[in-house]
Amino acid sequence: MKKVIIIILLAGLFSACSKVNNLEPGQSATSKDKTMLLAVTSYYVNGTSGNDANSGTTAATALKTIQAALNKTTDGAGSTIFVAAGTYQERLNWPNSGASATEPITLTNYNSGTVILDGTNATNTAQNAMIAIASKSYIRIQSIRIANNIRGFASGIYMSGSGTDVHFTDCKLYNIGWTTNAAAVPSSSDNANPLVIVGTTANSYNQIYIGNNEIYNCTTGFSEGLTVAGNVENFLIENNTVHDITNIGIDMTGNYAWTGAPANVNFARNGNVKYNKVYRCVSPVATSAGIYVDGAKWINIEGNTCYENSTGISAGCENNNNSTDGINIRSNFIYNNVEAGIIMGSNAANSKVINSTITNNTLFKNYSKTGWGGEIHLQNTDHLTITNNIIQSASNIVIVASSGYTSTNLVFDYNNYFSASGSSATVTFDWGGISGITYPSFAAFKTGTGLDANSSYGMPSFVSATLPNPNLHLGSASLCVNKGLPSFVAQPGEFDIDKEARVRNGRVDIGADESAY
Numbered sequence: 001m002k003k004v005i006i007i008i009l010l011a012g013l014f015s016a017c018s019k020v021n022n023l024e025p026g027q028s029a030t031s032k033d034k035t036m037l038l039a040v041t042s043y044y045v046n047g048t049s050g051n052d053a054n055s056g057t058t059a060a061t062a063l064k065t066i067q068a069a070l071n072k073t074t075d076g077a078g079s080t081i082f083v084a085a086g087t088y089q090e091r092l093n094w095p096n097s098g099a100s101a102t103e104p105i106t107l108t109n110y111n112s113g114t115v116i117l118d119g120t121n122a123t124n125t126a127q128n129a130m131i132a133i134a135s136k137s138y139i140r141i142q143s144i145r146i147a148n149n150i151r152g153f154a155s156g157i158y159m160s161g162s163g164t165d166v167h168f169t170d171c172k173l174y175n176i177g178w179t180t181n182a183a184a185v186p187s188s189s190d191n192a193n194p195l196v197i198v199g200t201t202a203n204s205y206n207q208i209y210i211g212n213n214e215i216y217n218c219t220t221g222f223s224e225g226l227t228v229a230g231n232v233e234n235f236l237i238e239n240n241t242v243h244d245i246t247n248i249g250i251d252m253t254g255n256y257a258w259t260g261a262p263a264n265v266n267f268a269r270n271g272n273v274k275y276n277k278v279y280r281c282v283s284p285v286a287t288s289a290g291i292y293v294d295g296a297k298w299i300n301i302e303g304n305t306c307y308e309n310s311t312g313i314s315a316g317c318e319n320n321n322n323s324t325d326g327i328n329i330r331s332n333f334i335y336n337n338v339e340a341g342i343i344m345g346s347n348a349a350n351s352k353v354i355n356s357t358i359t360n361n362t363l364f365k366n367y368s369k370t371g372w373g374g375e376i377h378l379q380n381t382d383h384l385t386i387t388n389n390i391i392q393s394a395s396n397i398v399i400v401a402s403s404g405y406t407s408t409n410l411v412f413d414y415n416n417y418f419s420a421s422g423s424s425a426t427v428t429f430d431w432g433g434i435s436g437i438t439y440p441s442f443a444a445f446k447t448g449t450g451l452d453a454n455s456s457y458g459m460p461s462f463v464s465a466t467l468p469n470p471n472l473h474l475g476s477a478s479l480c481v482n483k484g485l486p487s488f489v490a491q492p493g494e495f496d497i498d499k500e501a502r503v504r505n506g507r508v509d510i511g512a513d514e515s516a517y
Contacts, residue, residue: 153192195215
């Protein structure tokens with residue numbers, strides 16, 4: 001009965017997240033927004049020729065500052081602010097909500113010009129965020145660059161409170177940090193957030209779309225590049241590039257008192273994190289994942305490419321007496337990360353990651369720091385299923401279940417393993433946390449644990465297996481083609497790494513790529 005309940009819950013998750021954008025089939029967020037602009041009042045900003053005494057309703061009567069244009073918007077009415085190319089040294093406070101999904105308040109560039117919101121000597125010095133949004137709805141921010149905000153608790157976009165239907169698209173956020181020195185070692189009080197959404201009340205922030213943005217070269221201290229925290233639900237984070245962050249790249253969290261949200265809703269939930277590229281997100285003081293779930297629930301992490309981070313993808317639960325629930329890590333390319341490709345499970349004594357899956361991923365030569373470590377690292381879990389994955393290690397240590405942790409109701413099957421020696425007789429499985437045994441071969445692991453009964457060992461035959469830029473699609477002769485779980489059925493909206501059908505030719509492939517062979 002538990003499995004049936006989980007499937008129904010996940011089906012609801014897919015349905016909710018497919019509606020995050022309110023888009024018609026085949027329509028992008030950007031194209032939808034351009035259609036919306038026809039129905040709203042327009043204001044124009046030109047930092048060179050504008051004047052805040054102007055009406056701002058035409059390009060010829062443009063305002064000088066973006067804040068003046070925002071102040072002309074009316075709560076509950078749609079407006080679009082077109083900003084001419086240039087650098088604007090302003091810290092903005094967003095004063096109003098739009099009227100509806102078809103009449104939002106939109107901030108965007110004019111005539112495809114490059115607009116930079118620059119923190120250097122910017123106005124409103126008491127505010128840490130370049131754009132501060134508090135409990136506003138029906139907002140669009142697109143094609144804006146936010147840069148050079150260096151101060152304690154600096155942020156690019158900081159949105160908090162509650163609201164609905166907010167889109168951040170085609171923006172660039174860079175050089176946001178608590179210090180200019182990317183090599184500086186932070187303390188827990190050193191933080192900066194390029195893009196953060198925090199649900200702080202009993203009412204959620206919901207229907208959030210974050211797409212096609214680039215977040216990079218940010219010194220975040222103990223914070224992250226893109227953060228969703230507290231009472232936030234129904235969100236889609238897709239097609240973003242997040243790189244060169246001095247901690248976690250993308251983070252979804254829960255159970256932190258600092259958000260102010262009531263405990264029963266104090267966790268990000270019902271989200272999709274899809275087709276992002278996340279790389280070189282490495283903290284100098286702790287293990288930091290490219291994509292991290294900590295205390296959040298019912299989230300799909302699908303089709304992402306994660307490499308050269310501290311860890312590729314991780315789901316944990318750092319706050320004791322809580323659980324992270326319903327996390328599906330599937331169809332991702334994960335390679336050449338410093339530590340494990342995937343870390344799954346809580347390191348808190350009375351917390352677990354539960355009812356979750358690791359399916360159809362391709363893990364390739366992670367744990368680049370070398371030593372006693374592997375591709376997947378398990379901590380406290382319950383009802384975790386690991387199937388249809390390619391797991392190719394740079395060493396002969398493929399799976400590590402760390403000593404001191406337990407995984408109950410664990411399923412491994414239809415995975416394909418390969419290691420440095422090329423021999424299944426010499427690959428090591430460190431299973432210390434579960435049975436206190438280190439298994440010296442693949443056969444010994446299967447016999448000793450009863451896991452991976454239908455899994456295989458052999459070279460998966462990628463198109464290119466050369467670091468640092470491998471092509472992890474399957475070659476025509478790959479033994480992983482049509483060898484996955486025979487009863488596998490793709491969930492609604494589930495695709496492979498290339499957004500193609502997850503099952504072809506009648507049976508799913510092992511790994512992230514579903515080949516045409």
